[in-house]
Every structure is written in structure tokens, then in C-alpha cells.
Amino acid sequence: MTSFSAIHPRRFHADLHVAPTAAVAAAGVASVVLAATLVMAHAPAPDRAARTVLAVLLAGVPIGVGLSAARSAQTARFGWLLASVGAVWAVSSLAESPDSLPYSIGRIVVWLITPLLVYVTLAYPVGRIVARRDRRLYGGAALAIAVLAIGSAPFVEAYPQPSPWASCGAVCPQNAFMVLGHEPAVMANVIVPARELLTVLLLIAVCASLGRRVRKAPLFRRLTDVPVLVMTGLATILLAEFYLARRFGAAPATVDTFGLLWAFSVPGVAAAFGLGLMWHRLQTVDVVERLSKDLGEAPQRRHLQRAVATALGDPTVELRFPDGPAGRWRDPRGRLISMKAPLAPGRAVREIGDDGAPLAAIEHDAALSMDDELIDVVGALVLSALRQERLTDRLATSLSQLEESRKRIATVADLERSRIERDLHDGAQQRLVLLRIRLSIVEDTVSTDPGAVAGALAELGTEVDEALDELRSLAHGVYPAVLSDRGLKDALHSVAMHSAAGIAFSARGVRRLPREIETAVYFTCVEALQNAYKHAPGARTTWLSLRQDRALTFEVGDDGPGFTPPGGSATGGLRNMQDRIEAIGGTLSIDSVPGHGTRVCGSVPLD
Numbered sequence: 001m002t003s004f005s006a007i008h009p010r011r012f013h014a015d016l017h018v019a020p021t022a023a024v025a026a027a028g029v030a031s032v033v034l035a036a037t038l039v040m041a042h043a044p045a046p047d048r049a050a051r052t053v054l055a056v057l058l059a060g061v062p063i064g065v066g067l068s069a070a071r072s073a074q075t076a077r078f079g080w081l082l083a084s085v086g087a088v089w090a091v092s093s094l095a096e097s098p099d100s101l102p103y104s105i106g107r108i109v110v111w112l113i114t115p116l117l118v119y120v121t122l123a124y125p126v127g128r129i130v131a132r133r134d135r136r137l138y139g140g141a142a143l144a145i146a147v148l149a150i151g152s153a154p155f156v157e158a159y160p161q162p163s164p165w166a167s168c169g170a171v172c173p174q175n176a177f178m179v180l181g182h183e184p185a186v187m188a189n190v191i192v193p194a195r196e197l198l199t200v201l202l203l204i205a206v207c208a209s210l211g212r213r214v215r216k217a218p219l220f221r222r223l224t225d226v227p228v229l230v231m232t233g234l235a236t237i238l239l240a241e242f243y244l245a246r247r248f249g250a251a252p253a254t255v256d257t258f259g260l261l262w263a264f265s266v267p268g269v270a271a272a273f274g275l276g277l278m279w280h281r282l283q284t285v286d287v288v289e290r291l292s293k294d295l296g297e298a299p300q301r302r303h304l305q306r307a308v309a310t311a312l313g314d315p316t317v318e319l320r321f322p323d324g325p326a327g328r329w330r331d332p333r334g335r336l337i338s339m340k341a342p343l344a345p346g347r348a349v350r351e352i353g354d355d356g357a358p359l360a361a362i363e364h365d366a367a368l369s370m371d372d373e374l375i376d377v378v379g380a381l382v383l384s385a386l387r388q389e390r391l392t393d394r395l396a397t398s399l400s401q402l403e404e405s406r407k408r409i410a411t412v413a414d415l416e417r418s419r420i421e422r423d424l425h426d427g428a429q430q431r432l433v434l435l436r437i438r439l440s441i442v443e444d445t446v447s448t449d450p451g452a453v454a455g456a457l458a459e460l461g462t463e464v465d466e467a468l469d470e471l472r473s474l475a476h477g478v479y480p481a482v483l484s485d486r487g488l489k490d491a492l493h494s495v496a497m498h499s500a501a502g503i504a505f506s507a508r509g510v511r512r513l514p515r516e517i518e519t520a521v522y523f524t525c526v527e528a529l530q531n532a533y534k535h536a537p538g539a540r541t542t543w544l545s546l547r548q549d550r551a552l553t554f555e556v557g558d559d560g561p562g563f564t565p566p567g568g569s570a571t572g573g574l575r576n577m578q579d580r581i582e583a584i585g586g587t588l589s590i591d592s593v594p595g596h597g598t599r600v601c602g603s604v605p606l607d
Contacts, residue, residue: 034093035055035093039055043096058086058090058092059090061270062086065079072373081119082270088112088116092113094106095110095163100176103166104175104177107159108177114202115141118138119141124276125224137205144195145199154178154180155184156178157178157182158172159175160246164263196247200243207232210229214229218312221371224279234268238261239262284371284374287374290310302333308378308382314368319362319363320361322359347364348363349363350375352379360383405578405583483519487512487513492526503529504543504544505545506544509547509549517584520586524580532558535563536561536598540559552606554602557600558598559597560598564592565592585604
């Protein structure tokens, strides 16, 4: 089954990702100064300037590039490796010493330049050799140098001359590590030619490996490797020319020229590392900027995959999205994808999660796995786009629900207005019309029967009182006077006090609030109490509680028979209550279980 690795911190150990300190930089400078001092003290005057520059470049360029690379988590391991190699190469300046022991140590260190150069080239840019083929290649290089170079040190009277690493010429010190009385003929006739041929072949193999890497890498990654490939190829050609010129007796000036060019190409390879890393950082910034711009427009998922593929320069990039049950994924077109099948060769997958929940997975070229920083940033941008998409969907849903709530509130308001109009027409209006007719009759009676006027006026007064009572009752149903005059706490307390059934009322910290909040909470509580009277007639206890701090919370409950709340959206009176509270930014919940009563709980923020 395919495994996914979520976006994670750097895989390198924490101690590798440490920004170079002043002490480390000072040690690097000291190595360079020491190498330059040795050369200036012992090199012949005609060659002193060139060899001093060579010593400074051979140690300084790898150390400088390495310390710069060590500042990034992605290349920290490679940076420390390259800086360490530069410090080792600085020791090769001992080959300028006139004393036998330091001279011999310097010449042996020169032999280490080739295997170290092979290793850092194959380990570029992450600081470790990833491909099995490359590991075998380096193993062969290390073994060859160990046997044919360092292993031959006890058997040679003098190190090969002319050499770009030593300017002693024909008066060089003897090999301090010689253990035999004289050098065996096999050394000059077999070992040395075999060593030189094998060194060139190893560098050619390294160039071939870099070529394969460049050919398979995404476009922006190719530009990172091309400078190293070019410089390594040039160094290989110069070394081969130097060996051939020295082997077949070319003019001394020609041999020296090829030797110095080969020597200067070694720090040139280190400079190519720095150029490639700088180009890689610029390309990474460009990728992130382009992808940020593309994803800033909240694209659809199909366009999201296209944007990621374009930014990474990998048209084979594919996005996967989890769908419902665990283990089920879909592509941007909505097709189900089997994630149990093994990945094709050269492919890798990175899962993008949000608080432990997977939101997507990016399947990409395995070559991109070496750019963890870039993949992490791309994953973070994709995650941000998916979060934005999710928030946009939630907002659209909320707006739709709000629109539906407004329509329901408007419908309820229309029905309430129609009821008021009907009650006014059928009740108070009819009484007032009748009262006007009676007044006309009394007016006629004044002239014909003055004695009957007093009784008629008394009856009219009674009818006026009844009309006033009916208007008060009607007004109480629209907006009770106690709510307007004394606030929510006293209005609900009045409802509880005048209820036919006993209601346990409690309120804590409740103060006057805006009219719309008091109105919504009042009528919601009244409707909840009416539902309790209607649907829980056998309840022994009904309660109403209010509390105000940073929010106004209320609860209407009973210990009646309870019910099973409807699944999905509420309807009828429950929906009306929710609409009232949601219209003022609050929330309402109905908690009921058959046989365990009902609780209507609401909360309104007071920010």
C-alpha cells in the first residue's frame, strides 16, 4: 500500500542546520591564510604569485561556498561537507615545504583531492549520495585511490613531477614514508599509469552521472546542475591533457600550463556549486512567486493541479484529494483513484495535512524529493488554497442559509402582520364601529329622551373599556410594554409569574440590552415556554434561566416526556426560534431525548 509522508521539517539532523558562527568563519579564514603563508614562504619567486592565488582559491572557494550553503536547511549538510573539504585541501599547501615530512604529507593530501571531489559532486546539493549507482561509483574511486595512490606511498622514492601542487622541480624532498631501499619498477611502469587512467575514467563516470541527473531533472533543477556538469567536464579534460602531456614528454611549459589549469579547475568546480545553489534559490523564489500568484485567485482543483505542475516544471504532477471513507481518493476531475497500487518507478508522493487530517496529496517526479524546502513551500501554498476554498464554500453556504433565514423571517412577519390586521378588523375595529353607531343613537336620544342618555353613556363607557382591553391584549402580543419599559429580565419574570404552570425563573447579571436582542430572546423564550405547555403537559418542573457576561445565554427546559429532534434542518416553531437568534448573530440548540425532557439553549455574543 502506498505510504504518504506529510509535510515535515528538514530530514537532516538539527545539528547540521546551524548558521555558521563567527568562530567557524574565522577558522576558515585561518586555513586560507595558513595555506597562502606556506606557499609565499617556500614557492620560487617566479611562481609565487600564481601559486599563492591557487592556494587561496583551492581552500577559500570551497570554504566560502560551503559556509554560504550551510545557512540554508536544504543545503546545510552539503555546505558543511564542502567547507570541510576546503579545509582538507588547504593542507595540500604543505607540498611547498622544503622539509621531507610536511612535503610528503602535502603530496598525499593532493591524492585525496580526486575522491573528495567525486564525493562532493555526487552528493551535491543535499550532502549525501542518493543513487545506488553513484554510491558504487564513489566506492570504486575511494578504493582505487586508497590502493593505487595512498597505498603506494611507502614504495616510491619521489612523487611524480612536474606537479601543479609543488614547485620544487628537480630538487624536491624525498618521500618521508618510503620503507624500501629503492622503488620497484612496477610503480613507474604499471601503478602510476593505471592510477592516472583510472582517475580520468572515474571523473568521466561522474560527468556521465551528472548528465543523467540533468536529463531527468525538471527544468528549474537542470539549471542548478548544469554549471557543475560543465565545470566538472572541463576539469576532467584538463586533467587528462595534463596526464598525457606529462606521460609523453611534452614541453615543460605545456605540462605546467595544463597542470595549473587543472589545479585552478578544482576551485572552479566549487565555484560552480555556489553558482548552481544561487541559481536554485532564485528559481525557487520564482516558482513560489508564480505559484502564489496563480493560487491567489482561488482556482478550481483542476486548475490547481495545472498551476502546481507549471510552477514545478513537472507536467506529470498529479493531485489527489481524500473523499469520504478513509483510503478513498479522487483526482481533480472527480474520478476515484486507487492508492493501494505501488508507485511507478521514479515517482514520489507527498501528503498535505491540516491538523492531522489529509487534504491532498501531490504525486511528482522523484527527482523533486531532493528539494524538500521547495516541495514543503508548494505544499503549504496548496494547503492555503484548499483552506481558502473550504472557507469560501462555508461562506457561500452561510450566505445561502442567511438568505433563506431572512426569507423565513419576512414570511413570518407577513403572517404576523396579517394576523394583526385580522384581529384589528374582527375585534377592536368592529367594537369601535359599533361604538360610533351607538354614539349616533345617543346623540339622537338627547333631544327626544334626555333621561335615557345617562344610562346609554354608562354602557358606552363599558364598551370603551372593553375596546381598550382588547387593544392592550393585542399590543402585548406584538411588543409587551414591560419589555420596552423595564427590559428583558423583568419581561420574562412577568411571563413566569403570570403563567398558569409554575416556572422556576433565575437571572444573573442581566442588564439592559439593545432592543433587537431583547426582542429576539424574549419571543424565543416565550415560544419555547408555549411549546413546553403544549407538548409537555405532564412536566413536573419547567425552568427559565438567563445569564449575562460576555454573552447573553438562556435556557428553557422541562422534565417532560421529551422527543426526538428532527434530523437535518428544523421546521415550524423550532425553525422560527433559530431564525430569530441567528438573525442577531447568536446560536440556538434543542437538546431532547424521549423520556428525559427537553432543553432549549441559546447564546448571543455581546461584542
